[in-house]
Amino acid sequence: PDEAAKEAAQERNAQLTKPAGSLGRLEEIGVWYASWRGEGRPRITHPQVAIFAGNHGITARGVSAFPVEVTVQMVANFEHGGAAINQLARNAGAVMSVHPIELERPTADFTQAPAMSEAECVAALKVGWEAVDPQSDLLVVGEMGIGNTTSAAALANALFGGAASDWVGRGTGVDDAGLKIKEEVCAAGVALHAGKAPLESLAALGGREVAAMAGAIARARHLRIPVVLDGFICCAAAAVLEKTVSGALDHCLAGHVSAEAAHGAVLAELGKEPLVAMGLRLGEGSGAGLAIPLVKAAVECLSGMATFAEAGVSIT
Amino acid sequence: PDEAAKEAAQERNAQLTKPAGSLGRLEEIGVWYASWRGEGRPRITHPQVAIFAGNHGITARGVSAFPVEVTVQMVANFEHGGAAINQLARNAGAVMSVHPIELERPTADFTQAPAMSEAECVAALKVGWEAVDPQSDLLVVGEMGIGNTTSAAALANALFGGAASDWVGRGTGVDDAGLKIKEEVCAAGVALHAGKAPLESLAALGGREVAAMAGAIARARHLRIPVVLDGFICCAAAAVLEKTVSGALDHCLAGHVSAEAAHGAVLAELGKEPLVAMGLRLGEGSGAGLAIPLVKAAVECLSGMATFAEAGVSIT
Secondary structure, eight states: OOHHHHHHHHHHHHHBSSOTTTTTHHHHHHHHHHHHHTOSSOOOOOEEEEEEEOOOGGGGGOOOSSOTTHHHHHHHHHHTTOSHHHHHHHHTTOEEEEEEOOTTSOOOOTTTSOSSOHHHHHHHHHHHHHHSOTTOSEEEEEEEOTTHHHHHHHHHHHHHOSOHHHHOOOTTTOOHHHHHHHHHHHHHHHHHTTTOOHHHHHHHHOOHHHHHHHHHHHHHHHTTOOEEEOSHHHHHHHHHHHHHSTTTTTTEEEOBOOSSTTHHHHHHHHTOOOSBOSOOOOOTTHHHHHHHHHHHHHHHHHHHSOBHHHHTOOOO | OOHHHHHHHHHHHHHBSSOTTTTTHHHHHHHHHHHHHTOSSOOOOOEEEEEEEOOOGGGGGTOOSSOTTHHHHHHHHHHHTOSHHHHHHHHTTOEEEEEEOOTTSOOOOTTTSOSSOHHHHHHHHHHHHHHSOTTOSEEEEEEEOTTHHHHHHHHHHHHHOSOHHHHOOOTTTOOHHHHHHHHHHHHHHHHHTTTOOHHHHHHHHOOHHHHHHHHHHHHHHHTTOOEEEOSHHHHHHHHHHHHHSTTTTTTEEEOBOOSSTTHHHHHHHHTOOOSBOSOOOOOTTHHHHHHHHHHHHHHHHHHHSOBHHHHTOOOO
């Protein structure tokens, strides 16, 4: 973040025609955004939503309520504009890109072997890195991948400790028996791949779309593009970066807290307060896409409002 | 609300390409909106933000941190596009109108006499009623009026009971001494005008902009235009309708919960769950304006998403 831009934004914010502090968290977000963009009076004109898709070997274990072919079917739905995130991206004025990653080649079943080799994981990280448009001024990353709440739960468990039951949830809607399978699969994977560094855990327990999200979030940091984090899977991907380098997510806001059981716990671990809590549990970047207009609102207030002097309004 | 449109929207929602219920509260809002508009697949294309301004006799008692001339100065700021609500309305794609109501004639000091005569109150209600554009498809009402958190606190106290201290707060930012004055003024007004019907309490303790908001919300009901409620003052105005006819606010959502102390209590009395909680305490319709894109998002998902059949996505 740019200290001069931050100070300029703070100074401007203090002069705007409103009681001090009366825009609440919008004021913090505006100043935060300005500091990352290096401008005291920034605008958001090019938000980007990048959706990554991958398939998971653990689906053979029965961890999802949906069949695996839904991943590729939903990619087509994204491309044709029919998914929730298409509506939410349009509603937010964002450009959306879709990145299926070797859907015909699922990851390995992580209860038997690492989900990805180091080379495969690096290739997926690179897909994410390259998906970020350097002209974007706000980024949302989302995912599609039948089975990926189990992958994210195992990754979160490896990164943050605790028991498998602390991190698994109902995902797209498994029943009690399905939830038990998810727990067993998660616990087995975490036990098999214990004691690894965060990026190694990403390869061992993650998925291609999960790695790509981490790559995109890292690239956004490099480009000083603020990021709105989505739900459980996105935050598990992001947590790999934070656990690798503390502060790696300082350019990220939590867009929402989802209904997936462990998302709140991941946000707490990351020290992020969500903007919205509307019970979404869809993935696809939907919660973050929903929150983009709130971030834009914060920046519009900071940069668009008149000062007391400009408006001729009396100060107390 | 239209039962046929509600059923059509529910049926459509159940077929959309997402796990059942995974859009959380967005799904409820979409169906609710459809039921009020009488269309199973509605759109929001003409949101309106109407801002009302009035002056208050009780300002002479020192209830505000700002001088009374700020009301007319802020009206000019609204007209020139420099206030927070201008940015938030633009961010939400809403058209904004500003309605100053006899600013040169403040209400009477309600600790001495009714703030408004019946005729004055009816005239203010009528300003609100007529401010609603029948072509609008979503309405936010906001206010400006130095001293009006004290007026709203007295009105809420009269409507809901309890002590003055339950309803007064720091408003634009009064200190402890100012807060004590607000409490005394509120308690004196409520005692003087005890035992009145809700609409009489509005005249006795409210203000012209408060009455106008109530009039606009009632008109929106008549026109089947859903309303996003703003903060404490807007909700106190709305509460007059609910206390007059139970269910009168069924066409209203709570846009946000503000940092003004008693707003949460008013929302609880009205049975409304806020969409956003970002610590705003500005008024002007700002919290509701911030929430418009969330309501639009809900409607866009309901009406814009593909069904499983349309997208060729497998159902579990």
